[in-house]
Amino acid sequence: MTESNVGTVQRSSRAPLGVIPWATLVVSIAGLAVAAYLTYEHFTAGTTLACPETGVVNCAKVTSSQYSKVLGIPVALLGLGFFVGMTALSVPPLWRTSSPWPGRLRLAAVLVGVVFICYLIWAELFQINAICLWCTVVHALTLVLFALVIIRQALLPPTS
Known part of the structure; x- marks a missing residue:
């Protein structure tokens, strides 16, 4: 590796990330918090879902239905x-890496996530007949993450 290549690698690893990677991190952390809360509620059979338990909006009905497990x-x-x-x-280091794998994993994960939430929305609307606000x-x-990852992928220069 020549001296000029070393300087290029250092500069590229310090390049600004832009808003999309940071937004992805913030949305992921928000999702982590909500999912942790729903997981806690599932395992403690809590009644603190802060969601009505009658009518169409009924978190308890959704989270205790047969569709609440796969x-x-x-x-x-x-x-x-x-x-x-x-x-x-x-996390920022995985947006800056020259390896294509973190980006591929992000893309695959959000694709699986979107397919899975489509199934869950179908279950809520057509099988359970109730909607969980937390869900x-x-x-x-998940849809916001999908959009952010897709937009970022579209903005990346093509690799050879």
Whole structure:
């Protein structure tokens, strides 16, 4: 590696990230907080969901339905795992790396996340006939993450 290449590597690793990576980190942390709360509520059978328990908006009905688990794993725990992973993939060093893998993992994760929330929204609307406000926050944050990652991918220069 020549001296000029070393200087280029150092400059590129210190290049400003822009707003999208930081926004992704903030949204991931927000999702982590909501998913942690839903996971806590799931395992403690809490009644502090701060959500009506009658009518269309009924968090208890949604979070205790047969759709609240997939293969025996609580959906809240899956969401927590998703946001832990997205938070880890959104830290600044992983946006600055020259390796393509963090970006690929971010993209794959948000694609899986969006497909999964489509299933959950379908379950809420057409099977459970109730909507969980906390779950809707998770769905919205996942869609925002998806948009941010897709926009950032579109802005990246093509690799050879």
